[in-house]
Amino acid sequence: MNIFDETRKHYNAAGVHPTTDPDNPRSQFAVERYENYLPKLIKPGMRALDLGCNAGRYTFAMEDMGAIATGIDFAEIPLRHAKEVARKRKSRCQFDIGNIAALPYKENSFDLALLPQNNGYLSYQTLENLTLQLKEILSDNGIFVVIIHDELVKRAGEETLPERYDVQTGLMGGNRTIPDKGVYAAPWYFWTVAFARYIIEKHLPLEQVEQIQENRFMLVFRNKKR
Numbered sequence: 304m305n306i307f308d309e310t311r312k313h314y315n316a317a318g319v320h321p322t323t324d325p326d327n328p329r330s331q332f333a334v335e336r337y338e339n340y341l342p343k344l345i346k347p348g349m350r351a352l353d354l355g356c357n358a359g360r361y362t363f364a365m366e367d368m369g370a371i372a373t374g375i376d377f378a379e380i381p382l383r384h385a386k387e388v389a390r391k392r393k394s395r396c397q398f399d400i401g402n403i404a405a406l407p408y409k410e411n412s413f414d415l416a417l418l419p420q421n422n423g424y425l426s427y428q429t430l431e432n433l434t435l436q437l438k439e440i441l442s443d444n445g446i447f448v449v450i451i452h453d454e455l456v457k458r459a460g461e462e463t464l465p466e467r468y469d470v471q472t473g474l475m476g477g478n479r480t481i482p483d484k485g486v487y488a489a490p491w492y493f494w495t496v497a498f499a500r501y502i503i504e505k506h507l508p509l510e511q512v513e514q515i516q517e518n519r520f521m522l523v524f525r526n527k528k529r
Contacts (some may be wrong), residue, residue, distance in 0.1 A: 306474075306490045307377060307402060310424050313479060313487040314357070314378035323381065325363045325388050334364040337450070340513060340521055344415065344448060345370050352413045352440075354403055354433075355421040359385035362396050365417070373397045373413070375406070404429055406436050414445045420519075422451050423491045427473060427502060434506045434524075443528040447507055448521065453495045456518045468493040496520050 321329040345351060347369035353362040356374025358381040365372040374396065376382050385398045401407050403425065416437050422430065437447050468475040472492075479489040499522060500509060507524035514520050 306424060306426065307404065309488040309490055311377050313481075313489055314376075315380045316481050316484045316487055318380050319358050319384045323358050323360060324384070325358060325360050326391075330360050333360055336515065336519075337521070340515065341365070341417075341448075342368050344446060344523065346414075349414045350412065350442075352408070352416040354416055354418045355424070356385065356398065357381045359388060359396065359398065361417060361419050362398070363388070363392070363394060365415075366394060366396050370415070371395065373399065375399045375401045375403075377402050403433050406433075406440060408440045410439050411442045412440050414442050416441060416445070416447050418447070418449045420450050420452065422449060422494055422499065426492055427498065430499070431502050431505070434503050438506050438526060438528075441526040443526065445526045446510070447503070447524040447526065449499060449503070449524070450515075450519065450521050451494060451496060451499055452518055453520060454493050455495050473498075496522065 321327045324330050345365055345368040349370045351365045351370035351372045353365065353372065353374040356362045356376045357378070359374050362372045362374035362385065374385060377400065379400060382398050382400055389396045389398065399407065425433065434447070441447065473494070475491045475493055477489045477491055478486050480486050496512065503524050507526055510523045510525045512520060512522050
């Protein structure tokens with residue numbers, strides 16, 4: 304199974320939900336959750352990249368915070384909506400179609416990269432590959448912000464936990480039914496804060512960890528080129 308292809312099919316079929324639509328008030332909870340955290344990291348004029356942007360909730364939010372924001376995603380339907388929202392808002396946000404496994408950006412293109420809660424779609428090797436790409440794509444002293452759910456915290460005390468995922472790859476199976484459209488594979492990888500730190504810190508030093516909610520953490524890594 305190609306997890307990127309399966310996830311793309313799922314998100315294109317799901318389209319744009321009120322909770323992911325930047326123009327719908329029901330989506331604002333996602334951004335407000337980090338209102339005491341992200342604005343401290345984003346400086347006016349900072350070039351920011353939203354990794355797996357979907358319809359652009361965080362891309363537009365980072366622009367509102369003063370960033371020159373770009374979003375990238377591999378699902379065409381949500382990205383099309385993001386571009387329409389940008390047109391209506393007269394936003395300068397740029398939205399690109401692309402794959403996290405092979406980002407189409409040059410060296411020193413961004414000062415900040417945000418991976419907001421979608422690390423579960425990435426294998427351990429894919430996250431390491433992404434980190435290596437960001438080491439080049441981010442400017443010297445640029446930051447990589449990872450917002451992550453910790454599966455061990457989420458599933459504490461769950462006796463069947465070892466049966467839920469492949470211990471070699473971390474892959475957990477799963478399907479999601481989209482009304483009137485069918486059943487789609489919704490694969491997910493088992494991640495913890497410790498796993499993410501181990502992989503990313505091989506290439507980018509950790510600067511801070513913030514526990515935002517019981518099972519939600521923000522990790523900030525700093526790119527040191529010199």
